Amino acid sequence: MVLVSYILAPTLAFCNSYGTGLTDWNLSSTYGKIGLFIIASLVGSDGGVMAGLAACGVMMSIVSTAADLMQDFKIGYLTLSSAKSMFVSQLMGTAMGCVIAPLTFWLFWTAFEVGSPDSPYKAPYAVIYREMAILGIEGFLELPKHCLALYCGFFVGALLVNLLRDVTPKKISQFIPIPMVMAVPFYIGAYFTIDMFVGTVILFIWERINRKDAEDYAGAIASGLICGDGIWTIPSAILLIFRINPPICMYFGPSASS
Template structure:
C-alpha cells in the first residue's frame, strides 16, 4: 500500500462520506460496507498481483472507517433533531468520541490479536467476514476481467440514469419534482432486498392516507408509529430463530422458476 494510495483514499473519502450520510438521512441505513467494497475492487485492480490483496483491504478499511463515522454522525443529528437537543453540543461530543476511539480501537484490536487466535475456523473468533473480503480482493486483482458479463456497462447505465433523475428532481418545479423518486432511496432495496422496499411502500401508503385524514396527527405521531412497526418487525426475528432451531417449516412455501426448468 503506497503512500499515494493512502492519500488518494483520504482525498476521495469526504465525497464518499457525504454520499453515505445522505443515504443515512434518507433511509437510516449505513452503506459503508458497500463503499468499502468499491474501494477494495478499485485499489486491488490498480496494484495488481504484486500486493493487490493487502492494498485493497487497507483501502477498504480506510474508506469504511471514514464513511461509517460520517453516517453515525448523521444518525445522531437525526436523534438530536427529534429530541430537540443541541446539534452543536452533539457535534463536539462526537469529535471527542472519535478522538478517544483513535486510541481505544487500536488497543482493543491489539488485545484481541494477542489474547485470541483470530481467524481460526475452529476457534472462538472465526472472523468470517475477513475471509469474504480477502476473497473479494483476490478477485479484484484480475480487474474488469473478473466481473460478470456486461456488469460494467450496466453499472455505467444506472449511474447515468441516477444522475439524470437527480438533475431532473432539482431542476423541475416543486409540484413536478414531488413525483420524481430519489435515486438513493430507490437503490437501497436493490442492495438489501425486496422485503425492505415492500415495507417502505406499505408504510408510505399508510402515511399518505393518514395525512389526508388528519395532517396534524400524522405529522406528530408518524415517526413513533413507524419506529414501533420497525421494532416489531425486528422483534419477530427472535421467535423466527426459535422456529428455525425447532425445524418448524412455514405453512406456505413459494418457489419461482422459469417455464423451461424442470420441477
C-alpha cells in the same frame, strides 16, 4: 494508496450520510467495497490484495462515522437537542475510538486465535473481503459479461433522474423516485420495500386524518419500526417457533444443472 483513500473518502462519506438520512440504513460496507475494488485493480497483483483491504478499512471507518453523525443529528432534531453539542460529542467519541478500538483489537488478537476455524472468533468476513480483493486485482476483464456496461448505464440513469428531480417543479418532482432509495432494496433485499410500502400507506392515511400529528410523530414512529423491523420480525419468529415452512421452494441455477 492510503493517502488516496483518505482524499476520496470524504466525498463517499457525504454520499453515505445523505443516504442514511433518507433511508435510515448505513451502507458503509458498500462504499468500502468500492474502495477495495478500485485500489486493488490499480495496484494489481503486486500487493493489490493488501492495498485493497487497507483502502476498504479506511473507507468503511470514515463513511460509517459520517453516517453515525447524521443519525445523531436526526436524533438531536427529534429531541430538540443542540446540534453543536451533538457534533462535539461525536468528535469526542471519535477521538476516544482512535485509542480504544486499536487497544481492544490488540486485546482480542493476543488473547484469542482470531480468524482460526476452531476459534470462537472465526472472522468469516475477513475471508470474504480477501476473496473480493483477489477478484479486484484481476480488473474489469474478469467481471461477468455486460456487468460494466450495466453499471455505467445505471450510474448515468441515476444522475439523470436526480437532475430531473432538481429542475422540475415540486408538484411534479414529488412523483419522481429517488435513485439512492431505489438502490437500497437491490442491496439488502426486497423485503425492505414491503416495510416501506406499508409505512407509506399508514403515513398517507394519517396525513389525511390529522396532518399536524403526522408531521410531529411520523419520524419517531418510522424510526422505531425501521430499527426493530417490527412489521415482519414477530410473525417470522412465530412461524419459526411452530416449525412452519413456506409452501413453495424457489431455486435458481444454471440450465445444465436444472
